[in-house]
Amino acid sequence: MIAPVRIALDAMGGDHGPEVIVSGAALALAQRPELSFTFFGDEAKVAPLVSAHPQLAGVSKISHAPVAVGMDEKPSQALRNGRRTSSMWLAIEAVKKGQADAALSAGNTGALMAMAKICLQMMPYIDRPAIAAIWPTLRGESLVLDVGATIGADAAHLVDLAIMGSAMARIVFGIERPTVGLLNIGTEEVKGIEEIKTASRKLREAVWPNLDYRGFVEGNDIGKGTVDVVVTEGFAGNIALKTAEGTAKQISAYLRQAMSSSLRSKLGYLLARGAFAALEAKMDPRKVNGGVFLGLDGVVIKSHGGSDAIGTARAIEIGYEMVKDELLSKIQETLAGRASATPG
Amino acid sequence: MIAPVRIALDAMGGDHGPEVIVSGAALALAQRPELSFTFFGDEAKVAPLVSAHPQLAGVSKISHAPVAVGMDEKPSQALRNGRRTSSMWLAIEAVKKGQADAALSAGNTGALMAMAKICLQMMPYIDRPAIAAIWPTLRGESLVLDVGATIGADAAHLVDLAIMGSAMARIVFGIERPTVGLLNIGTEEVKGIEEIKTASRKLREAVWPNLDYRGFVEGNDIGKGTVDVVVTEGFAGNIALKTAEGTAKQISAYLRQAMSSSLRSKLGYLLARGAFAALEAKMDPRKVNGGVFLGLDGVVIKSHGGSDAIGTARAIEIGYEMVKDELLSKIQETLAGRASATPG
Numbered sequence: 001m002i003a004p005v006r007i008a009l010d011a012m013g014g015d016h017g018p019e020v021i022v023s024g025a026a027l028a029l030a031q032r033p034e035l036s037f038t039f040f041g042d043e044a045k046v047a048p049l050v051s052a053h054p055q056l057a058g059v060s061k062i063s064h065a066p067v068a069v070g071m072d073e074k075p076s077q078a079l080r081n082g083r084r085t086s087s088m089w090l091a092i093e094a095v096k097k098g099q100a101d102a103a104l105s106a107g108n109t110g111a112l113m114a115m116a117k118i119c120l121q122m123m124p125y126i127d128r129p130a131i132a133a134i135w136p137t138l139r140g141e142s143l144v145l146d147v148g149a150t151i152g153a154d155a156a157h158l159v160d161l162a163i164m165g166s167a168m169a170r171i172v173f174g175i176e177r178p179t180v181g182l183l184n185i186g187t188e189e190v191k192g193i194e195e196i197k198t199a200s201r202k203l204r205e206a207v208w209p210n211l212d213y214r215g216f217v218e219g220n221d222i223g224k225g226t227v228d229v230v231v232t233e234g235f236a237g238n239i240a241l242k243t244a245e246g247t248a249k250q251i252s253a254y255l256r257q258a259m260s261s262s263l264r265s266k267l268g269y270l271l272a273r274g275a276f277a278a279l280e281a282k283m284d285p286r287k288v289n290g291g292v293f294l295g296l297d298g299v300v301i302k303s304h305g306g307s308d309a310i311g312t313a314r315a316i317e318i319g320y321e322m323v324k325d326e327l328l329s330k331i332q333e334t335l336a337g338r339a340s341a342t343p344g
Numbered sequence: 345m346i347a348p349v350r351i352a353l354d355a356m357g358g359d360h361g362p363e364v365i366v367s368g369a370a371l372a373l374a375q376r377p378e379l380s381f382t383f384f385g386d387e388a389k390v391a392p393l394v395s396a397h398p399q400l401a402g403v404s405k406i407s408h409a410p411v412a413v414g415m416d417e418k419p420s421q422a423l424r425n426g427r428r429t430s431s432m433w434l435a436i437e438a439v440k441k442g443q444a445d446a447a448l449s450a451g452n453t454g455a456l457m458a459m460a461k462i463c464l465q466m467m468p469y470i471d472r473p474a475i476a477a478i479w480p481t482l483r484g485e486s487l488v489l490d491v492g493a494t495i496g497a498d499a500a501h502l503v504d505l506a507i508m509g510s511a512m513a514r515i516v517f518g519i520e521r522p523t524v525g526l527l528n529i530g531t532e533e534v535k536g537i538e539e540i541k542t543a544s545r546k547l548r549e550a551v552w553p554n555l556d557y558r559g560f561v562e563g564n565d566i567g568k569g570t571v572d573v574v575v576t577e578g579f580a581g582n583i584a585l586k587t588a589e590g591t592a593k594q595i596s597a598y599l600r601q602a603m604s605s606s607l608r609s610k611l612g613y614l615l616a617r618g619a620f621a622a623l624e625a626k627m628d629p630r631k632v633n634g635g636v637f638l639g640l641d642g643v644v645i646k647s648h649g650g651s652d653a654i655g656t657a658r659a660i661e662i663g664y665e666m667v668k669d670e671l672l673s674k675i676q677e678t679l680a681g682r683a684s685a686t687p688g
Contacts, residue, residue: 109530138594148529151536185492185582186453192495192579219586223594235536236580238529240587242563247591250482250567254626255599258619265619272612275602282598 004034005323007316008091008100011041012068013107014312015305018042021106022049024303024312026056031313032320038094040065040087065090069111071305078111079118088112092119095298102299102319106307112300113149113293120298123328125335126160128153129295130234131302132168133241134288134318139225143169145294148238158182158199158231163338164294165229166211167330171321173228177210181217183232183240199231209337210330248283290315292322294331299323348378349667351660352435352444355385356412357451358656359649362386365450366393368647368656370400375657376664382438384409384431409434413455415649422455423462432456436463439642446643446663450651456644457493457637464642467672469679470504472497473639474578475646476512477585478632478662483569487513489638492582502526502543502575507682508638509573510555511674515665517572521554525561527576527584543575553681554674592627634659636666638675643667 009025011018018041029035036059039046043064050057065087069078082089088107094100096119105112109131117129130146145165150157162180169178180203184196196216203213217226219240232240259269259276269276281287289311291302299322303315353369355362362385373379380403383390387408394401409431413422426433432451438444440463449456453475461473474490489509494501506524513522524547528540540560547557561570563584576584603613603620613620625631633655635646643666647659 136594138597151529183583185495185579185586219583219588220590220593222587223590232583235529236583239527239563239576239580239584242529243566243584244563244587244591246564246567247588248595249564250480251592251595251627253482254623258623258626259616261619261622265616268612268614268616268619270612271615272603272609275605275609275612278605279598279602282602283595 004036005032005102005320006036006038006100007319008038008040008094008103010088010091010103010105010107011039011046012065012087013105013305014303014307015071016308018046018049020307020309020312022046022053022056023309024307024316025060026053027309027313028316028320029056029059031317035059035316035320037061038063038100040090040094041068063090069107071108073108073111075110075114078108079114082111083115089115089119092116092298092300095300096120101323102301104301104303104315104319106303106305106312109148109302112302116293116296116298116300120296120300122295123297123331126164126295126331128157128160129293130161130164132165132292132294134172134290135222135230135244136282136288137223137225141173141288142222142225142228142230143172144222144230144232144237144241146232146234146237147241147291148234149293150234152235153195153233155195155198155202158195158233159202160295161231162203162211162213162229163334164331165231167334168292168294168322168327169228170210170330171325171327175228177212178228179212179214180229180231181214181221181227183230183236184216184218186218206338208334210334245285252283286311286314288314290318292318292327297328299327348380349376349446349664350380350382350444351663352382352384352438352447354432354435354447354449354451355383355390356409356431357449357649358647358651359415360652362390362393364651364653364656366390366397366400367653368651368660369404370397371653371657372660372664373400373403375661379403379660379664381405382407382444384434384438385412407434413451415452417452417455419454419458422452423458426455427459433459433463436460436642436644439644440464445667446645448645448647448659448663450647450649450656453492453646456646460637460640460642460644464640464644466639467641467675470508470639470675472501472504473637474505474508476509476636476638478516478634479566479574479588480626480632481567481569485517485632486566486569486572486574487516488566488574488576488581488585490576490578490581491585491635492578493637494578496579497539497577499539499542499546502539502577503546504639505575506547506555506557506573507678508675509575511678512636512638512666512671513572514554514674515669515671516662519572521556522572523556523558524573524575525558525565525571527574527580528560528562530562550682552678554678589629596627630655630658634662636662636671641672643671
């Protein structure tokens with residue numbers, strides 16, 4: 001018998017409301033029958049949606065939440081308005097109380113992080129949180145963290161990011177010793193990157209059973225897939241993520257323009273449409289939906305605000321994997337591995 | 345009679361040696377007959393190359409430099425080995441001495457910046473240098489700065505970047521009041537972005553005759569072309585630039601794979617090859633070659649190390665435009681505009 005994995009869902013978060021959250025859960029359940037759900041949100045809206053999926057209804061509870069956090073609310077506002085009452089807070093709190101194994105929201109990222117920090121608190125030996133993103137690369141996928149939780153990392157935090165990221169990569173990629181690189185800029189002697197150099201030295205000096213440190217990487221190494229885990233401070237990581245998204249959209253737009261520019265190119269497009277579909281599938285952001293909050297004493301997944309049911313299902317599956325393969329224990333294991341292996 | 349623009353070329357910089365520098369100069373001259381050149385480098389190698397282009401030879405001097413800065417030398421090493429003797433130093437010094445209007449090198453960026461700072465020094469009222477890159481967007485082109493000269497900007501430096509970038513944008517885009525955005529991450533309340541918020545307030549409070557401040561932009565706004573000038577601190581800017589380059593290469597690789605995946609897609613490719621050529625032209629990095637060093641008391645252009653003759657010619661033309669349209673005066677003009685317009 002397989003142990004069930006219980007997901008607490010913020011049914012009210014995201015741009016498309018409860019419909020996609022419920023449909024996403026139904027899709028995820030079809031893939032992972034050991035999932036069960038609690039939906040937090042406006043019961044009058046959520047209950048009929050869940051009832052429409054009998055299979056899902058059989059493994060789901062609905063818990064009424066009177067407040068929904070707005071997508072544009074500031075974190076402090078969201079806390080004032082929705083602490084203990086919002087669907088977002090209550091989903092996180094279910095993890096805190098041991099009633100769920102992971103919480104998922106497609107809502108306001110800042111509010112979700114603020115609530116998760118207050119409600120769940122940090123895990124032992126980790127000071128500050130991070131958000132890890134799965135990034136499609138030429139070699140498959142990599143993790144990039146932090147993509148925006150914590151601004152201005154010192155060397156110790158960068159090392160923590162390497163530890164947390166490699167633990168998550170073991171789960172996502174199913175490898176025992178993921179390669180890790182520190183994101184840096186080309187010139188070695190630039191002032192202001194002392195923290196990155198110190199972190200690099202610390203990572204190199206220790207022996208890590210579950211982390212294969214490969215040194216510095218640059219921005220263009222992310223897409224190449226040079227390492228499994230790219231570690232960077234949250235501001236630069238967020239800029240990198242958004243810039244890559246922007247570049248991908250830009251090139252798609254160029255390609256569309258080019259393919260509709262003449263009759264010949266339109267015919268060519270028709271002939272090659274299978275290839276274009278494959279290309280689109282490769283660039284489909286839904287496949288890599290699901291930012292994982294790291295460093296908290298509990299599993300919290302951020303689904304993209306604009307996700308549809310397929311993207312939501314993918315984010316739920318990420319949560320499932322993190323629970324199933326014990327993300328939190330793996331992080332602690334890597335931390336412990338360092339303590340015994342560091343010389344001196 | 346048009347005033348000549350004199351360019352000092354580091355003939356030894358870049359991955360491909362003097363050949364592409366000389367051919368690039370010949371191409372640029374064909375476009376801009378008022379250009380003249382001094383080539384700094386190994387005379388025995390450079391002289392025959394220049395002689396092969398009679399038109400070019402007519403407007404060129406060759407000045408022997410016994411040392412060439414290595415592409416992998418650290419800036420401090422390059423200064424030790426090549427101060428006053430290297431082709432790179434001597435090209436910059438020609439600007440300092442008033443013998444040239446702009447210097448161009450495709451060599452080691454860190455060394456070039458270090459030498460330029462020491463030799464030319466900073467311009468009045470600007471404390472730290474920046475590198476501005478021309479970035480292709482869906483709307484045309486934008487400037488992004490700083491892409492790696494200075495790490496860890498405070499609010500005053502971010503304002504300086506806005507001033508310098510908008511002055512350069514007036515020249516490159518031929519508009520009197522370029523729009524400017526400050527690169528930021530989504531969440532308003534994140535700790536650590538106080539400097540960016542302060543810079544935003546300063547930019548908003550002043551009235552700028554030559555700068556139209558539009559507030560924060562995010563990473564995905566760069567490719568959209570939301571503003572003419574994107575201002576960011578050098579570390580994040582460099583990461584953004586390299587990440588976008590990596591993403592573009594990654595998608596090109598996906599596209600090549602897709603187009604050769606079946607006979608149908610190959611036929612489609614053949615039919616649409618004009619469209620693919622147009623797409624490639626749009627993504628051609630040579631078109632936007634030429635990073636401009638800003639803040640120095642002289643015009644210095646960095647050509648990409650891997651540039652061919654066409655890329656080199658484009659970088660020379662950027663230098664030409666900066667001289668012709670008086671970049672340094674335009675920066676001072678914008679600075680002065682602020683002083684008189686700031687309330688209080």
